[in-house]
Amino acid sequence: MLDRLDAEREIHDRHRNLLVAVPGTGKTVMSAFDYRRLREKHQRDLRLLFVADRIELLDQASQVYEDVLLHPGFGESLYGGAVPAGWNHVFATVQSLGRHVGELAPDHFDVIVIDEFRGAATPTYRRILDHFRPLELLGLTATPERVNGVNIQDVVFDGRIAAEMRLRDALESDQLTPLHYFGFGDGTDYRSLDWRRGEYDGAALSSLLSADWARARLVLRAVRDTIADPRAMRAVGFCVSVVHAEFMAQCFRGAGLDAVALSSRLSHTRRQAVASSLRAGELQAVFCVDPLDEQHPIPEVDTLLLLRPKSSTVGFLQQLSVGLRPPPTRRCSLCSTSSGTTARSFASTTSSAP
Numbered sequence: 001m002l003d004r005l006d007a008e009r010e011i012h013d014r015h016r017n018l019l020v021a022v023p024g025t026g027k028t029v030m031s032a033f034d035y036r037r038l039r040e041k042h043q044r045d046l047r048l049l050f051v052a053d054r055i056e057l058l059d060q061a062s063q064v065y066e067d068v069l070l071h072p073g074f075g076e077s078l079y080g081g082a083v084p085a086g087w088n089h090v091f092a093t094v095q096s097l098g099r100h101v102g103e104l105a106p107d108h109f110d111v112i113v114i115d116e117f118r119g120a121a122t123p124t125y126r127r128i129l130d131h132f133r134p135l136e137l138l139g140l141t142a143t144p145e146r147v148n149g150v151n152i153q154d155v156v157f158d159g160r161i162a163a164e165m166r167l168r169d170a171l172e173s174d175q176l177t178p179l180h181y182f183g184f185g186d187g188t189d190y191r192s193l194d195w196r197r198g199e200y201d202g203a204a205l206s207s208l209l210s211a212d213w214a215r216a217r218l219v220l221r222a223v224r225d226t227i228a229d230p231r232a233m234r235a236v237g238f239c240v241s242v243v244h245a246e247f248m249a250q251c252f253r254g255a256g257l258d259a260v261a262l263s264s265r266l267s268h269t270r271r272q273a274v275a276s277s278l279r280a281g282e283l284q285a286v287f288c289v290d291p292l293d294e295q296h297p298i299p300e301v302d303t304l305l306l307l308r309p310k311s312s313t314v315g316f317l318q319q320l321s322v323g324l325r326p327p328p329t330r331r332c333s334l335c336s337t338s339s340g341t342t343a344r345s346f347a348s349t350t351s352s353a354p
Contacts, residue, residue, distance in 0.1 A: 001163035002034055008162045009136070016137045018117065018157045020144060020164035023321030025175045027140040028061050031113045032068035038111060038136060046110035046135070048075070048089045051097060051128065055079055057115055058091045065089075098124050106133040117141040120156055129156060143313045167317065176324040184222045186215050190309065198311045205309070206241035216251040219305065227303060230257060234278050234298075235285040237305035238319050245287035248307065252285050259285040290318075299325040 001019065008014045021027045031050075039046050050065075052058050058079060066074045076084035078092035078100070087108070112132055114120065117139030120129065129137075137156075144161065170176045193208065194201040209215065227233050239245040245261040252259035260283060262274050277283045279300050287305075304323040310316050 001030055001165065002037065004163035005034055005138075006037070008160075014160070014162070015135065016139075016157055017162035018139045018141070018144065018160065020141055020161050020166070022165065022167045022170050022176070022317055023142050024325045025165055025170050027142075028057075028064045028115065029068065031115075031138055031140060032061075032065045034138065035065070035111055035113070036068055042110075042135075045088070047087075047108065049097075049109040049112045049132075049134075050075070050091045050115070051094055051112070052091075052115040053094050055093065058093065061115065062091045094124055094128065097128060101128060101131050104132075106131055108132070110135045111138070112136070113138045113140065115140045117156075118144065142317050167320075170324075174326075176321075177326050179320075179324065182222070182226050184218065186218050188212065188215055200309060202240065206244050209240055209308070210244045210247045213251070216248060219248070219307065220251065220255050223303075223305075231284060232281070233284055233303045234281060234301050235303035235305055236278075236298075236301050236322050237285055237287040237307055239287050239289055240308040242289060244308075245289060248287045249285070252287075257284040259283065259287065262286050262288040298322070301325075 001021070005017055005019065008017050019027060019030060021030070035046070035048060048065075050058070050061050052061065058077070062075050062077075066072055075089040075091050076082070076086065078084055078090050079096045083100075084090050087104070090109075109132060112134040114125070114128075114137075118141050120126070120139065139156065165173075165175070167176075171178055188208070190200060190205075190208075193204045223230050223233075223235075237245070237248055239248055242261065242263045242265065245263065249259040249261040260274055262271060266274070274283070274286060275298055278286050279298050281300075285303075285305070301323045304319065306316075306319060310319070
């Protein structure tokens, strides 16, 4: 993929490029190696701007760049109230950067990397893209498609994707753990719920599913039918709301399984403790709304419960990626899923969008 980026630049003279790769395959790592190559090519330090929409992604990215460049303390932060002193290597949230765009010359940064580039069509991102003129612009995303039909490669990259690794490619090349995917119909009637911009009304959906004991029993039955030993599983269940997550955790505890709900309401220390308990096998299930903290992945997860309607390709891949990271002591192999040497990812879905 790095060679393809080089070809776009050297052969075709294209310096705005998009790299597409599913979560868990190392987009940030590739961007760091790409930046290192660019510095070697130009034989000088290059001013870097790395942009993301979440602090967790920036914390992870800065650590990756430190490791790849062998440069402890590399970069400065532009988020959480921090403002860079030198403005040479900056890791910024898009919100914080938007307040400083006018203070910087268009050619101030040599290399700009924008993580999760699917938001590039929004006014905030457009202001950044329209202002800066770097030597190299690199966009990172799991999927360039958006629910509203806008493809970001058309917005910025003239319809091009410089290099990509889709889910099938990642599985076939052993970058991710192979999985078995099971779908179960639950009979839930969603027709009474409002459907706007590719999603059901969140409050109404939460009310419907957070009191549906029959549906919860179907989920438990599906687990028992497809998991050889539910008490040995390490499961993550994705729910429509915190209330729904707490409801499902209660149902699983009532069935004799150790389960908790994980949300931003918990302290960082408590969230880390829950993740550690799941990793150690002390918990059988953790229910949450969003994917677990990307800064602290849990490759031991072997079961996914997709318990909410989801029409977003990006959101679906983010959920799926939680169970597809190969454990560090095992090698993922498509041909050895029954041998015990490969982590087994199981996805159970009991509902789907129209």
